[in-house]
Each structure stands twice: as structure tokens, then as C-alpha cells.
Amino acid sequence: MIRSAVLAITNRSVTRKLVTDTSVGRSVAHRFVAGTELSEAIAVAETLNAEGMKVSLDYLGEHVTVVEEADSARDSYLECIEAIAEHGLDANISVKLTQLGMGLDNDAAAGNLDAIAASAAKHGTTVTVDMEESAHTETTVAMYEAAQKRHGNLGIAIQSYLHRSWSDVERLIPLGGHIRICKGAYVEPVEVAIQSGRDIDASFDALTELLMSTEAVKPAIATHDDDRIVPAIAASAERSAPWEFQMLYGVRRDRQAELVADGHDVRVYLPYGEAWYPYLTRRLAERPANLTFFARALVGK
Ligand code: FDA
Numbered sequence: 001m002i003r004s005a006v007l008a009i010t011n012r013s014v015t016r017k018l019v020t021d022t023s024v025g026r027s028v029a030h031r032f033v034a035g036t037e038l039s040e041a042i043a044v045a046e047t048l049n050a051e052g053m054k055v056s057l058d059y060l061g062e063h064v065t066v067v068e069e070a071d072s073a074r075d076s077y078l079e080c081i082e083a084i085a086e087h088g089l090d091a092n093i094s095v096k097l098t099q100l101g102m103g104l105d106n107d108a109a110a111g112n113l114d115a116i117a118a119s120a121a122k123h124g125t126t127v128t129v130d131m132e133e134s135a136h137t138e139t140t141v142a143m144y145e146a147a148q149k150r151h152g153n154l155g156i157a158i159q160s161y162l163h164r165s166w167s168d169v170e171r172l173i174p175l176g177g178h179i180r181i182c183k184g185a186y187v188e189p190v191e192v193a194i195q196s197g198r199d200i201d202a203s204f205d206a207l208t209e210l211l212m213s214t215e216a217v218k219p220a221i222a223t224h225d226d227d228r229i230v231p232a233i234a235a236s237a238e239r240s241a242p243w244e245f246q247m248l249y250g251v252r253r254d255r256q257a258e259l260v261a262d263g264h265d266v267r268v269y270l271p272y273g274e275a276w277y278p279y280l281t282r283r284l285a286e287r288p289a290n291l292t293f294f295a296r297a298l299v300g301k
Contacts, residue, residue: 029276029277029280031250032248032249032250032251032271032276032279032280032283033060033249033250033271033272033273033276033279033280034249034270034271034272035272036272036273036274036276037272038059038076038079038080038083038272040272041057041080041270041272042083042084042087042089044249044270044272045057045084045087045089045091045270046087046089048249048268048270049089049090049091051257051260052260052266053256053260053266053267053268054090054091054092054244054265054266054267054268055089055090055091055092055267055268055270056091056092056093056094056128056246056267056268056269056270057080057084057091057092057093057094057270057272058093058094058095058096058130058269058270058271058272058279059073059076059077059080059093059095059099059271059272059273060271060272060273060274060275060276060279061073061096061099061273061275062096062098062099062132062275062278063098063099063103064098064099064100064101064104065104066104067101067104067105067108070099070100070101070104070105070108070109070112071108071112073099073100073112074100074112074115074116076273077093077095077116077119078115078116078119080093081093081116081119081120081123081125082119082123084123084125085123085124085125091125092120092125092126092127092128092267093116093120093125093126093127093128094127094128094129094130094157094269095113095116095127095128095129095130096129096130096132097109097113097129097130097132097136097139097140097143098132098136100112100113100116102136102139102140102143103136103139106139106143109143110143110146110147113127113129113143113147114147114150114151117147117150117151117153117154118151120151120153121151121152121153125153126153126154126155126177126178127147127153127154127155128154128155128156128157128178128180128220129143129144129147129154129155129156129157130157131156131157131158131159131182131184132186133186133188134162134186134188134189134192134193137162137164137168140156141156141168141171141172144156144172145172145175148175148176148177149175152176152177153177154177155177155178155179155180155217155218155220156172156177156179156180157179157180157181157182157222158172158179158180158181158182158207159182159183159184159185159193160181160182160183160184160194160200160201160203160204160207161183161184161188161193161194161200161203162184162188162192162193162194163192163193163194164192165203165207166203166206166207166210169207169210169211170210172217173211173214173216173217174216175217176216176217177217177218178217178218178219178220179211179217179218179219179220180220180221180222180246181204181207181208181211181219181220181221181222181223182222182223183200183201183204183223183225184200185282185285185286186282201225201227201228204223204228205228205231205232205235208221208228208231208232208235209231209235211243212232212235212236212238212239212243213235215239215240215241218241218242218243218244219243219244220243220244220245220246220267221243221244221245221246222245222246222247222269223245223247224247224248224251224252224255226255229245229255229259232245233264242265243265244264244265244266244267245259245264245265245266245267246266246267246268246269247266247267247268247269248268248269248283249268249269249270249271251283256268
């Protein structure tokens with residue numbers, strides 16, 4: 001309910017303008033976003049690598065309305081992959097298929113994903129397909145399957161709040177790659193998603209166990225929740241193949257460092273680009289305390 005209310009406020013154009021058109025708004029956004037330029041993201045990624053963390057670079061954007069925008073997003077990703085290779089970064093990329101044209105022109109989106117995966121393979125890195133609203137789940141899974149069968153260097157995010165996720169994971173394990181388990185960041189109806197936090201957590205832990213039990217895929221446990229982190233470590237006890245934690249840039253930085261110090265692989269999801277507002281609103285909706293911090297900065301208190 002809190003999440004819906006926060007998203008209702010932040011989606012209003014007046015709020016959006018207040019945040020995106022003020023330097024204070026933009027500077028607060030910097031807590032969660034590396035910057036608007038690729039060069040800024042590369043500099044932050046270098047620092048994170050030096051601190052022992054892997055990175056997943058996310059060129060922000062979603063739901064493009066014309067095919068040219070999707071092509072331009074694809075080109076930005078190709079540039080990003082080249083920069084990762086050029087700087088010798090321990091990094092991959094995360095993409096949203098609606099940014100590449102899914103929902104507008106699915107063939108174009110599949111072609112864009114294909115070009116990105118091919119370039120990533122050429123430069124020795126991987127691509128994670130983010131999971132968006134449930135209206136896009138089936139197309140996302142199907143597009144991922146086709147690209148993964150062709151290139152073999154992809155992974156996909158699965159949301160523990162969706163009723164369908166267990167069968168999606170069973171469907172995707174034979175394809176290898178990596179699977180990122182997250183709770184899910186969108187407001188979804190009861191028909192498609194579990195509504196109770198406790199049940200979403202139970203689903204998260206069960207999916208984590210399922211992934212840890214197979215060496216066919218690399219599990220990526222994406223959470224800042226200690227009550228999910230501890231069971232994940234326990235579930236990995238018998239595992240010899242690699243797996244990793246993933247956390248968002250700017251969220252629980254102390255915990256990220258602690259996990260690295262304890263010998264765990266940690267990948268930081270690092271967004272950059274001009275289109276940072278929708279990403280920021282989801283982070284605010286996850287933790288209303290961030291909204292207070294944000295509102296205080298905006299009014300200068
Ligand atoms: P939870 O929300 O319960 O938070 C646990 C604790 O973490 C909080 O008590 C707080 O201390 C801290 N915390 C969490 N969020 C915070 C924030 N924004 N600011 C400050 N502190 C915060 N979702 C999706 O639908 N599709 C996707 O593809 C992805 N991809 C993805 C990648 C990665 C690397 C991560 C970490 C997350 C995603 N998500 C996502 C988002 C995910 O679904 C979920 O909304 C958030 O991770 C918040 O859930 P937690 O598991 O962190 O737990």
C-alpha cells in the first residue's frame with residue numbers, strides 16, 4: 001500500500017519536475033545513480049572494482065515510444081560494452097527489454113538484444129535481462145530464451161513475488177547462464193503476484209535453494225535483506241560452483257563491503273544515464289525513509 005502511494009505521488013508531473021529540474025533533486029539522485037554520462041559510470045565502476053566488487057552497468061531507460069529510441073539505447077549499450085573491455089573492468093551489463101523496443105516492435109527488440117549479446121560475447125562479458133511489469137513477463141522470458149540459446153552468455157532476473165516464478169526457473173535452468181532472484185519492484189495485482197511480504201520472502205528463499213542446488217546455472221541473489229542473505233549463505237554450504245550476491249549502488253554500502261570482506265562475490269548494480277527518474281521512484285517506494293531524506297534535501301532542511 002505504501003509502495004502504491006509513493007509511486008502515485010512520484011508519478012505526478014509536478015513532483016517529477018520538482019525533482020528533475022532542481023540541482024538539489026539531481027544531486028540527491030546521485031546517491032543511487034552514477035551520473036548521466038558513461039564516463040562517470042566507468043569511473044565509479046573502477047572504484048567499486050578496486051574495493052573488490054563486481055559491477056553490472058545499467059544504462060537507464062524503459063518503455064521507449066519510437067524504434068529510433070530503442071536503436072539509440074542499443075548503441076549506448078554497445079558503447080558501454082566496449083568501455084568495459086577497454087578499461088578492463090570486472091563488469092557486465094543489465095538491460096530492460098522495453099528500452100530495446102519490446103512492446104513496441106518485438107522483432108526490433110529481439111534484434112537489439114541479439115546485437116548486444118553478440119558484442120558482449122566478443123568482449124568476454126555477459127548480459128542480464130531485467131524483469132519488468134508482469135504484462136511483459138512472458139515476452140521477456142521468451143526473448144531471453146531465444147537469445148540465450150543463440151549466444152549462451154546471458155542471464156535473467158526472476159521476481160519472487162510472481163506466482164509463475166517457480167515454473168519459470170524450472171523452465172530456464174536447462175539453458176544455463178545466470179539467474180538473478182529479486183523480490184520484485186512493481187505494484188502487481190493479486191492474480192499474478194503474492195501480496196504478503198512474508199510469503200514473498202518464503203518464495204525468495206525457496207527459489208534461492210532451488211538455484212543453489214543446481215550447478216547448471218549461476219545464482220545471483222539480489223537483495224539487501226539480511227533475513228534473505230543469511231539463508232542464502234546457508235543454502236550455498238554444499239555448493240562448489242560460483243554464485244554471487246547483487247545489491248544496488250548506494251543501498252547498504254556497509255553490508256556490501258562486509259560481504260566482500262567475508263569472501264563472498266558481490267556485484268553492484270550501477271545505473272547511469274539521463275533517464276534516472278523512474279528508477280529513482282522505485283528506490284523511494286521500496287523505502288519510504290528515503291523519501292523523507294529526499295523531501296528534506298529539496299526544501300533545504
Ligand atoms: P527489502 O525491500 O525488504 O529491504 C531490506 C532492507 O534493505 C531494508 O530494510 C533496508 O535496510 C534496505 N533497503 C532496501 N531497499 C532500499 C532502498 N531503496 N534504499 C535504502 N535501503 C534499502 N526488481 C525487479 O522487479 N526487476 C529486476 O530486474 C530487479 N533487479 C534488481 C537487481 C538488483 C541487483 C537488486 C538488488 C534488486 C533488483 N530489483 C529488481 C529490485 C528488487 O525487486 C527489490 O525491489 C529491492 O531489491 C528491494 O528488496 P530487498 O530484497 O532489498 O528487500
